[in-house]
Amino acid sequence: MDLPLLVIGNKNYSSWSLRPWLLLRHFNVAFREVRIPLYQAGSDAQLARYSPTLKVPVLHHGALQIPDSLAICEYVSECWLQGRGWPAALELRAKARAVAAEMHSGFTELRTRWPMNVRLRSKAAVEPALVPEIARIQQLWQQCLAESGGPFLFGEFSIADCMYAPVVLRFHSRQPELNEVSLRYMHAMLAVPALVEWVAAANAESEVLARYE
Numbered sequence: 001m002d003l004p005l006l007v008i009g010n011k012n013y014s015s016w017s018l019r020p021w022l023l024l025r026h027f028n029v030a031f032r033e034v035r036i037p038l039y040q041a042g043s044d045a046q047l048a049r050y051s052p053t054l055k056v057p058v059l060h061h062g063a064l065q066i067p068d069s070l071a072i073c074e075y076v077s078e079c080w081l082q083g084r085g086w087p088a089a090l091e092l093r094a095k096a097r098a099v100a101a102e103m104h105s106g107f108t109e110l111r112t113r114w115p116m117n118v119r120l121r122s123k124a125a126v127e128p129a130l131v132p133e134i135a136r137i138q139q140l141w142q143q144c145l146a147e148s149g150g151p152f153l154f155g156e157f158s159i160a161d162c163m164y165a166p167v168v169l170r171f172h173s174r175q176p177e178l179n180e181v182s183l184r185y186m187h188a189m190l191a192v193p194a195l196v197e198w199v200a201a202a203n204a205e206s207e208v209l210a211r212y213e
């Protein structure tokens, strides 16, 4: 079978695309990549070629199409990592899946008000709607890191870290006041070679999407 093909959006803006890309790259899974710059003339036509939801990311592997970031991560873990995308212990695996799902279905204020913009460096006021979400993320990070001892949420790098990588980049851009544990976690994440590679590619992109600036 051909190498899997991951279709992604702009590296500067597409937070959902980052998650499975980071997993594949961190674990050195061979894959091909198609980047579709979003919200340009022609973007929809390009998306329609690859994605039944007209959204990215989508993974193509043989005849299989998986148009959802978390489902792609699950598939990658099962197909190429012998399950190493998640912690080995059953209880930790359940916890890791819960924090990943919490990210996948929650934190809507953070996503809407602070969209990922890797190149942005500008201290932002923390609007009241963001306060409980930022507090919950820090609580969750703190609990996971206290139990695992770090440097990643469940000790070893896992899908849970991929799910929170866009939050790390949002906080890096907007610089809210964060506790020591969160800052240490962000530091560890920002040093992950695959994330360094994504950030460099985002910095090299030329598209500017006004809606996310």
Ligand SMILES: N[C@@H](CCC(=O)N[C@@H](CS)C(=O)NCC(=O)O)C(=O)O
Pocket: 009, 013, 014, 015, 016, 017, 038, 054, 055, 056, 057, 067, 068, 069, 070
């Ligand atoms: N639940 C999906 C959401 C994907 C999503 O919303 N992707 C955005 C980009 S980050 C998108 O493709 N937007 C293009 C559009 O809405 O036209 C996932 O987890 O992959």
